[in-house]
Amino acid sequence: MEALAVAGLLVGAGTRLGNGCTSGHGVCGVARLSRRSMVATAVFMAAGVTVVYIVNHVLGA
Amino acid sequence: MKSLVSFISGVIFALGLGISGMTRPPKVIAFLDFAGNWDPSLAFVMVGAIAVYFVCYRLSRKRPTPIFADKFSVPQRSDIDWNLIAGAAMFGAGWGLGGFCPGPAITALASGAPSVMIFVAAMAAGMYVESLPGRFSWSRTRAPEAAYSTLRAVRDDS
Numbered sequence: 001m002e003a004l005a006v007a008g009l010l011v012g013a014g015t016r017l018g019n020g021c022t023s024g025h026g027v028c029g030v031a032r033l034s035r036r037s038m039v040a041t042a043v044f045m046a047a048g049v050t051v052v053y054i055v056n057h058v059l060g061a
Numbered sequence: 062m063k064s065l066v067s068f069i070s071g072v073i074f075a076l077g078l079g080i081s082g083m084t085r086p087p088k089v090i091a092f093l094d095f096a097g098n099w100d101p102s103l104a105f106v107m108v109g110a111i112a113v114y115f116v117c118y119r120l121s122r123k124r125p126t127p128i129f130a131d132k133f134s135v136p137q138r139s140d141i142d143w144n145l146i147a148g149a150a151m152f153g154a155g156w157g158l159g160g161f162c163p164g165p166a167i168t169a170l171a172s173g174a175p176s177v178m179i180f181v182a183a184m185a186a187g188m189y190v191e192s193l194p195g196r197f198s199w200s201r202t203r204a205p206e207a208a209y210s211t212l213r214a215v216r217d218d219s
Contacts, residue, residue, distance in 0.1 A: 001176070009155070009183045012155075014148045015163055016187070017144050018151070026107055031114035034136065036140070043153060045093075047149070047153025048153040051153070052093040056096070
């Protein structure tokens with residue numbers, strides 16, 4: 001539950017600061033070939049993969 | 062008519078997210094778990110959605126104006142700034158931690174699950190905090206616009 005609250009805060013603040021999410025940058029922006037959206041999508045995918053790696057394979061067993 | 066089209070669009074979007082599994086955090090986390098039991102199926106959802114919008118966007122731009130608005134509002138920026146990088150990194154970290162991104166989280170509210178309500182409440186709080194003047198921002202000044210931040214973040218202004 002605490003993790004979900006932290007996740008929600010990060011998603012809320014991050015999508016505002018970065019001006020988009022999986023729909024806005026990942027689908028709409030990439031499909032328009034927007035440079036900003038392609039960079040944002042690469043960054044959020046990499047961050048997501050990194051966090052899941054840490055949670056599942058470093059902290060958890 | 063405009064409201065009806067908006068409503069139908071929302072229903073289609075929600076159905077797509079629900080059927081594909083984007084509204085189920087364990088599936089999203091499995092999609093991001095390259096080193097574990099990787100489930101690549103959500104990649105097809107993203108690629109499929111991009112393919113549809115790639116064609117539809119180009120078709121729609123052949124019209125002088127949209128059917129239900131006075132003009133197209135398409136993001137024009139192409140600069141890569143620290144807000145974009147840091148925001149995307151924060152969002153990605155939250156996405157990996159919780160398994161929800163904004164659209165599917167709002168869609169999943171329909172389930173009534175307390176975990177979804179906690180996530181969405183925290184997400185709204187995060188949007189509000191980020192919209193306060195002088196918080197987090199490296200390079201941009203912004204107008205007070207917290208009131209419609211929820212709507213804006215689901216779109217994109219890249």
